[in-house]
Amino acid sequence: MTVLLGDCREIMKSIPSASVDLVYLDPPFFTQKTHSLAARDNMAEFTFEDHWASLAEYLVFMRDVLSECHKVLKPTGSIFLHCDKTASHHLRLLLDNVFGCEFFQSEIIWTYKRWSNAKKGLLNSHQTIYFYSKTSDFKFNILFTDYSPTTNVDQILQARMRNEAGKAAYRRDENGHVVFAGEKRGVPLADVWNIPFLNPKARERVGYPTQKPILLLERILEIATESGDCVLDPFCGSGTTLVAARLLGRNFIGIDLSPDAVELSQKRLQEPVKSFSQVFAVGEESFLDKTDYERGLLKALDAIPVERNQGIDGLLKFYLNNRPVSVRIQQPGESLSVARRKLVAASKTKHCIAMILVRTQKETELSLFDDWMADEDVLVIDAYDLTINQWLQAKQKRMAADVSIAEEDHRINESAQS
Amino acid sequence: MTVLLGDCREIMKSIPSASVDLVYLDPPFFTQKTHSLAARDNMAEFTFEDHWASLAEYLVFMRDVLSECHKVLKPTGSIFLHCDKTASHHLRLLLDNVFGCEFFQSEIIWTYKRWSNAKKGLLNSHQTIYFYSKTSDFKFNILFTDYSPTTNVDQILQARMRNEAGKAAYRRDENGHVVFAGEKRGVPLADVWNIPFLNPKARERVGYPTQKPILLLERILEIATESGDCVLDPFCGSGTTLVAARLLGRNFIGIDLSPDAVELSQKRLQEPVKSFSQVFAVGEESFLDKTDYERGLLKALDAIPVERNQGIDGLLKFYLNNRPVSVRIQQPGESLSVARRKLVAASKTKHCIAMILVRTQKETELSLFDDWMADEDVLVIDAYDLTINQWLQAKQKRMAADVSIAEEDHRINESAQS
DNA sequence: AGGGAGCCTGAATCCTCAA
DNA sequence: GTTGAGGATTCAGGCTCCC
Known part of the structure; x- marks a missing residue:
């Protein structure tokens, strides 16, 4: 239950062999950058150096770290190495060497959605956690996810x-x-974990760069340890692993090279804050309120779907004179005039001067000639399926009345059955 | 547009240098197993050997393959290597060697849900696709997803x-x-793709082990190639890549060591469209030529695209009294009456009594009141974008004439520029 | 040319205001 | 007071631009 200051390679030498149940490490990723972040109150600034002379230097360093990790682990223990695509393949080779490739257990993918930016290439939205055990007889608790x-x-x-x-x-x-x-x-837990990235607005944030969500660490601890076990984090940073260990009743040892990080970790352990993540709790899907039909319609209109708004269902990708064009799809059981009113009200603050209302329901009342139909700011268009279905129904009725066609149908049906 | 039988290392030697835009390979994963699976009709069984004397042997083989891939790629080309956790780190080292680590673009994670089987460990539910380009000036189309x-x-x-x-x-x-x-x-597409694994009962499944979903291949082709580009798959297996290439109007070369695989690929290419009406399966030499716009329109109409027919672009999924309803989309530069004539002529032999003509072009002549517009067998509907664009253009003209709005626009533009 | 400063973006939270 | 819809805020990756 301590946080130690210093080079983890040295400090781990003083930790007894075979005394630790789980090592989790979140080492430098070899990004060749300095990560820095101001704390919430703008008073302190934390920086994290990830500059190396060469890949070889980095790998020698990491090999030494992993060797010490192997030494301190109990025979039933395991290691979770957190990295990203930059050097993951080199790190896994090191793990194969130090731990043995037969003790490779899983390649865990941590995925998240994150604020993005347009660039040439795919938006990076995952990190990798390699899970190796020290022996084939390792602690493992099967977790279950919701259906x-x-x-x-x-x-x-x-x-x-x-x-x-x-x-x-x-x-x-x-x-x-x-x-x-x-x-x-x-459902038994899979090796792809969708856990929200620590949101910039989350209270859990302490201002340390590279801070990981507590939810992620809790899951690892629950998989690989029991209450009272000992967890080691040689690069503890802001102390997320230690906080998760404390919350779950595990013992812990944290190490960091930075005095700031050690101080921060100790302070954080005094009063741990864990964010409640709404998205994680109820699932992203619960925020969606459009049917497949509505999504298909928006796609056909070349519009972007908009959620979290009662009046607007989408926005055209095309802007009219620098102003957005809003779209609403008439709801079942909703009259066209009500739909229009909601669209106009919601669009008002968005400075839309052009709105599109998609009619999906057969109008019972003859409101087609209402005054507002002439409104030149709102274009009413009929959904394809509305037009087609009405036409086909009318046609079917006409055909039923027409004997000659009915007879031909009969003949076709006969031959289709034979 | 061929499927070749043989060792891809040899065959690629006869492919000209710098002639291919995209290589996708789904090589053996070094599982040390024989994969076999019965086809749906239980008549044929396909097997796929993945046994190696050693890892070194496997890596030598893969290095040779990747070197040849590098040779045949154009400078603007790229390679997508599909693998799983078994040997992914070794394969990425090979890619770093052959292509250069500075041309590493993305580690794509393909995730899917699988039937759970409780065991000690995490349920494996992802595979990895490494994306390297030949140079820094490579083809890349940004795809967008919903917010x-x-x-x-x-x-x-x-x-x-x-x-x-x-x-x-x-x-x-x-x-x-x-x-x-x-x-x-x-939002730009991220590097974690959640695409359902082939459902064991899906019609798409042809019984080849390791078969990949067509959606996955379509996405890769859309990212890295344009219409008319050349795609190479040195381990084509059941030919999914080739089918995707044909559906998207790309040229392709498939190679496989197994006569069964080559035969199966060729058979699949004969009838690439899954739910394709028998009536229209004519011709063999013509290729698919639907543009994205037309595909989108047909989807919005809830119609199945029809290829290789001069008059008909699609068929409604809904049948009117057991008879198909044909759809034609007006071509650019084609008058509505010509489009109608072609639709009616092509539909005659198919016993259609209801036809739908989608107008996509602004009519210059006043043909709207032509006699045939009253034809009760042909419904003419306007494409959404035609309606919307005409309205927006008219609106823009009115606004230009309206001084007060013009001034406000001017102000908005000014501040946007500052 | 090279490095650093600054700009843009959007997920998921927090916060405000109205009913 | 309570609820919830929707507006506001924060941060880091990757870009551009400027010196």
Whole structure:
């Protein structure tokens, strides 16, 4: 339960062999940059150096670190090495050498969405964590994730049976009550982890560059350790690993070369702050409120879908005289005039001078000739399927009345069946 | 446009240098296993050998393959190497050697959900695709995805600046009005791709082990090539890359060591469109030529694209009284009446009694009141973008005439420039 | 040419205001 | 007071531009 100041290669020599259950390290990634960040109150600034004379120098350093990590690990222990694409392949070769490739367990991909910028190339949105064990007899707790949101809750909880027709159905007792199945634990955790990047606005942020979310560390600790185990982080930085260890009742040793980092870690351990992540808790999907149909329509209009707005469903990619053009799709059960009112109200503050309203419902009332239809700021267009379906229905009716066609249909049906 | 049988190291020697725009390879992963899978009809079984004497042997083989790939690539070309965690780090070292680490572009993670099987360890649910370019001047098309649902409209619309404290804030002009950012197309594609693994029952599945989803290949081709470019797959297997290339109008060369694989690829290329109406499967020599615009339109109409037919571009998924409903999209430079004539002629033999003609061009002549417009067998609908663009253009003209708005626009433009 | 300063962006939070 | 819709804010990667 300590935070130590100094070079982790030296300090680990003084840690007894086979005494640690888990090593997590988040070493320099070989970015050849200086990372710096001002703390929230603008008072302090933390910097983190990641400059090296050569790749070889970096790899010699890392090999020494990993050798010491191997030494301090218990036979049941394991190591999680956090890196990014810059040097991940070289680091994995080192791990193969020091730990042995037969003890490679997983390549964990941590993915996140992040503020972006347009550039030539793909937006980098993942980091890699290599998971090696010291022996084949290592501690591992299987974690379970929730069922995907599309899975019906009833499917998870209710027992099933076959009905008279041989179809699957929910089992009910003689009184018609639902019968619950035995407890299901969920889906075993996969090796791709979607955990939100520590948001710039999150309270959890302490102003240290490269700070990792507590959620990520908690998951690693839960997989590889039990309560009371000892966790070592040779590059503890702002101390996220130590905070996660404390929150989960694990013992810990943190090491860092920077006095600032050690001080920060100690301070943070006094009163750990863990953000509540809304997105992580309820899932990104829960923020979506458009149907596939609406998304398809927006795509056909060459518009960007807009969420979190009651009046506007999308924005045209084309701007009219530097002003946005908003789009709304008429909702089922919503009259065209109500849809228009909502669109206009929401567009007002966005300075739209052109709006597009997509009609998707057959109008029962004859509102087509309402005054506002002549409004030159709102263009009303009919969804293709509305136009086509109305036409096809009308045509079908006409055809039913036309005997000759009906007879030909009959003949076609006959031959289709034979 | 060929599928060749043999050792790709040998065959690539006969391919001219600097003649290929994209190499995609899905080589053996060094799993040390024999992969086999029965086809859907349970008649044929395809096997795929991945046994090696040693890692060194495998790496020598792969180095030779990659060297030949480098040779055949154009200076603007790039390579996508598909592998999994087994040997990914060794393969990336080879790529660094052959292509140069400065031309490493992205580590693409393909994730998918799989049936869970509880075991000690994390469920493997990703594969890696390394993306290297031959030079720094390589072809790259930025694809865009939707904004996250947590993003609000104002962020998309409003331009920003830094205030005195150096913090970001919305930009306002001297009158306190918001300033709009330029046109937005969405968020650039990230390097983690969540694409469903082939469903075991999917029609797309042809029974070849290691078969990749066509969506994955389409995305790669869209990123790195243009229409008419040449794509090479030295381990083409079931030919998914070639099918994707044909669907997107790219030329292709496929190579495989297995006669079964070559035969299967050729067979798949005969009928590349999955749900393709039998009636229209005529001709063999012509190639697919739908533009993205037309594909998008057909999708919006809920129609299936039809290739190799001069008069018909698609068929509605909905059948009217057991008869197909044909669709034609007016071509640029083609008058509406000519388009109609071609549609009607081509539909005659297909027993269509309902046809849909999509108008995409502004009509110069006043043919709207032609006799045939009243034809109750052909429905003429306007493409969304035609309607919208005409309206926006008219609006722009009106605005130019309106002094007050013109002045405001001027002010907005001024502040946008400053 | 090379290095550093500054600009732009959008995810996910925080915060405000209205009902 | 409570709720929630939606506006405002923060940061780092990658770019450009300027010296």
